[in-house]
Amino acid sequence: MTRYVSSCFITLFVLFLWRVEDIADACRCSPPHPQQAFCDADIVIRAKVVGKKALSNEIKYDIQQIKMFKGPDRVIHAVFTSSSPASCGVTLETNKEYLFTGRLNTDGRMHLVMCDFIQYWEDLNGTQKNSLTQRYQSGCDCTIIRCSSLPCPVSAPDECLWTDWLLADGQSGPQAKYSACLKGRDGSCAWYRGMAPSKK
Incomplete structure (x- = not known):
C-alpha cells in the first residue's frame, strides 16, 4: 500500500512539474528592436497608467494618453492585456509613464502582450x-x-x-x-x- 501511494505521489508530482513547465513555456517571443516594434505595431503611444481593473480573462489598465506617435485619430483611454502571464499578459505599474507599442483589436481596443516593446518612458534615451x-x-x-x-x-x-x-x-x-x-x-x-x- 505504501509503495502504491508513493508511486501515485511521484506520478502526480511529475505531472505537476510538466504542467508548470508547459505554462511557463506557453509565452515565448524574441524581444524586438524598437524600430521593428514601431513598424509592426498598430498603435504607439506615450501614456501614464492611472487605474487597473480585473475583468473575466483580462486586465484593463486605464491610461492618460500623453502623445500618440502612430495610430488612429483618437485618444486611447485604456489598454487591455491577458490576466495570465502564460498567455503573454503584461503587468504594469500605476502612476508610471510608459511607451506602449500594441495591436488594435477588431473591437477598437488596444491590446498588449509581452512580445510588444513596452518601456518606462524615463528609461528611453x-x-x-x-x-x-x-x-x-x-x-x-x-x-x-x-x-x-x-x-x-x-x-x-x-x-x-x-x-x-x-x-x-x-x-x-x-x-x-x-x-x-x-x-x-x-x-x-x-x-x-x-x-x-x-x-x-
Missing part, C-alpha cells in the same frame, strides 16, 4: 525618443534581422543585421539604443546612428 517622431517610421521599408550567433548573412539589400544579441545586450545594446535601420541614397538599408542619412 534621447535618441530613442526623438526617433519615435520620424526616424523609425522612415525606416519601415527596411527589415531588421536578429543575429544571435555567427554567421548571420544578409540576404537582401533592404536588411540590417541586429548584432546586439551577439554580446547578449539585446534591447540594451548600442544598435537598439542609438541606431535605426534606414535606406540610404543607393536604396539599400544600413544602420545610422543619430541623424538620418543625408538626402543630398
Whole structure:
C-alpha cells in the first residue's frame, strides 16, 4: 500500500512539474528592436497608467494618453492585456509613464502582450525618443534581422543585421539604443546612428 501511494505521489508530482513547465513555456517571443516594434505595431503611444481593473480573462489598465506617435485619430483611454502571464499578459505599474507599442483589436481596443516593446518612458534615451517622431517610421521599408550567433548573412539589400544579441545586450545594446535601420541614397538599408542619412 505504501509503495502504491508513493508511486501515485511521484506520478502526480511529475505531472505537476510538466504542467508548470508547459505554462511557463506557453509565452515565448524574441524581444524586438524598437524600430521593428514601431513598424509592426498598430498603435504607439506615450501614456501614464492611472487605474487597473480585473475583468473575466483580462486586465484593463486605464491610461492618460500623453502623445500618440502612430495610430488612429483618437485618444486611447485604456489598454487591455491577458490576466495570465502564460498567455503573454503584461503587468504594469500605476502612476508610471510608459511607451506602449500594441495591436488594435477588431473591437477598437488596444491590446498588449509581452512580445510588444513596452518601456518606462524615463528609461528611453534621447535618441530613442526623438526617433519615435520620424526616424523609425522612415525606416519601415527596411527589415531588421536578429543575429544571435555567427554567421548571420544578409540576404537582401533592404536588411540590417541586429548584432546586439551577439554580446547578449539585446534591447540594451548600442544598435537598439542609438541606431535605426534606414535606406540610404543607393536604396539599400544600413544602420545610422543619430541623424538620418543625408538626402543630398
